Amino acid sequence: MDAFTTLTGIAAPLPMANVDTDKIIPARFLKTIARTGLGKSLFANLRYNEDGSENPDFVLNQPPYRQAEVLIAHENFGCGSSREHAPWALLDFGIRCVIAPDFADIFHNNSFKNGILPVKLPRDVCDQLMEDAKLGANARITIDLERQVVVRPNGEEIPFEIDPLRRHLLLNGLDDIGQTMQQAPAIDSFEARQRAAQPWLYR
Numbered sequence: 001m002d003a004f005t006t007l008t009g010i011a012a013p014l015p016m017a018n019v020d021t022d023k024i025i026p027a028r029f030l031k032t033i034a035r036t037g038l039g040k041s042l043f044a045n046l047r048y049n050e051d052g053s054e055n056p057d058f059v060l061n062q063p064p065y066r067q068a069e070v071l072i073a074h075e076n077f078g079c080g081s082s083r084e085h086a087p088w089a090l091l092d093f094g095i096r097c098v099i100a101p102d103f104a105d106i107f108h109n110n111s112f113k114n115g116i117l118p119v120k121l122p123r124d125v126c127d128q129l130m131e132d133a134k135l136g137a138n139a140r141i142t143i144d145l146e147r148q149v150v151v152r153p154n155g156e157e158i159p160f161e162i163d164p165l166r167r168h169l170l171l172n173g174l175d176d177i178g179q180t181m182q183q184a185p186a187i188d189s190f191e192a193r194q195r196a197a198q199p200w201l202y203r
Helices: 063-067 085-093 105-113 123-133 164-171 176-181 184-197
Strands: 006-009 011-014 070-073 097-100 117-120 141-144 149-151 157-159
Touching: 011 123, 070 123, 085 105, 097 123, 105 117, 105 164, 123 141
Parallel strands: 011 070, 070 097, 097 117
Antiparallel strands: 006 141, 141 149, 149 157
16 A cells, blocks of 8 residues: 655545445446556546536546545545445545545545545535635645645645544555554464474464
């Protein structure tokens, strides 16, 4: 998993509440267990017309936001089913941070496990950031995880809270497997003792 330290990028405004995981990645795209290739199907029902053409009114189809790395939304982002494909699709598109007043618990947990930083900020602050984001490529925002601040284009710093362990894992790019591999010497030592004590189990 790529570490998340400081991100400066274009933010896409998505002024919608209760964005469920079926909106993020519709169920018909869940046939794969690969984490790549899902970005083209992100928000598919909103991004594409019935004939497959792009919907020009959807924010991620507009030129400044095709390269968005931050998404700003309203309450209860990621509600609905627990599909891990939702953060996979966001990440494959290029989104590394979602800012919203709150998140559905399972989506919130899955985001951290896949290298996406979910930032909780009050609704009025999210609305301010959306206004900033409407300025397009000239209004990049910065998310500094080390200092736990979001920096607006005007330089104003907005602090946010995050669980210390999750912050540590993101800063160091550690997913569940990475955490386990940090214990590799202890695991190897345990296995060696077991082989010596009970060699018949390892024949």
